[in-house]
Amino acid sequence: MLKRLLSLLSAAVLALVLVVPLASADQQLKVFATIFPLYDFAREVGGDKVDLSMLLPPGVEAHTFEPKPQDIVRLNKADVFLYTGEFMEPWATNVLKGVTNKGLIAVDTSTGITLMNEAEHGHTHGKEGAVFEWAGVFELEAGEYVWSFAKVGGEYADLSMKMVIVTVDDASVHGIEENEGAAGGYFSGEVKEVKEGATLEPMKGAYQLAFDHSKPVSAFRVKIAQKGSYVVFTEHMPTEFEAGEHFLKNAKGENVEAKAEEPEAEHHHHGGKDPHIWLDLVLAQTMVDTIAQSFAQKDPTNSSFYQANAESYKARLKDLDARYAATLSTCQIRTIIYAGHFAFGYFAKRYKLDHVSPYKGFSPDAEPAPKSIKEIIDKIKSVGSNTIYYEELIDPKVARMIAGETGARLELLNGAHNVAKDQMTNLSYLKIMEANLLKLKDGLKCQ
């Protein structure tokens, strides 16, 4: 009991220490916001009581931004750090570990918001019902290779596992995508059962690999008759069976790495959750509340000032949301043809719109596959659209190419991630969203 009381007491003391209020009432709150929407929300809520800066340089692409040591120095002098969340700023946790300023409060503005993953978008990329967890494409010389599965923590991750090995033309992620459909068919069709030590060869079908439970490692030989590119689909992640040794080796015992794999091993910018919450005018109101609360926590003297600003700003967001709902309920076309990375997932769900985009995932860092571009061209024709939307701050070369093929016209649908330096003062999130409404009304043929 005493122990519990003591720990409660120390938690209370800790809470007091963690939130160090400002030294004096006339001092401005020093605030850093990562991306433009957060910067603009903070500008509305904080007014002249905050000394506000954007952490990302104006105009840079937000998803591929990497902080510099200088950014830690900047945060060491700040009171509040606003970021969107771990899927928009995956680097935030590490940067915050480097910050020694105990007075800083880091605010995840996605707090209280349920993030959607890709499947919830109403538009999937052929992954729906996928029976394989992993695919990798390899460039292999003729010869024998060893694929091994190790017990991790004394157990195999599963009793057995399905695997498909097929020849492809293209040793890139496109080679994987082009064979996903066929591989899915093999996985759900008849399988060839093989025991530990068996030899596997590329074939139009799936193996069922049975592991030997008396051994710490079950190995299979992979026989490649001809030099070329091969894609391997596996029921589980190969790394689930890795206990120190790489899973694929050549005859010399050297590690063989995939040229490309899905899911991507290194660049997990978003880890499958959609970070673009700010484009939903209702979720934006939650973010504004979170920001106002953090300012009030750090600067209680001006708490009612922040609260009042938040309320009046939220009223403007609410008004625009109502106008969006009214306009978008009347559209003849209900599919947004988007040539960029699709940042409008929450937005589209809010107004029951569909969308098509050639990009996978939620970041513009991957080149779209030719197959996805063809899908878009077909979609433009089938929905009778004459407008392709493109994203801000990136040369719309994909959009131009599609426009060239279809005769559709290009319009900017601004995801507001960031703005150019000369627009920092005269542009705002609301102005961007007002312009987007006009563009959508026109392109989707609404009243």
Ligand SMILES: [Zn+2]
């Ligand atoms: Zn984005």
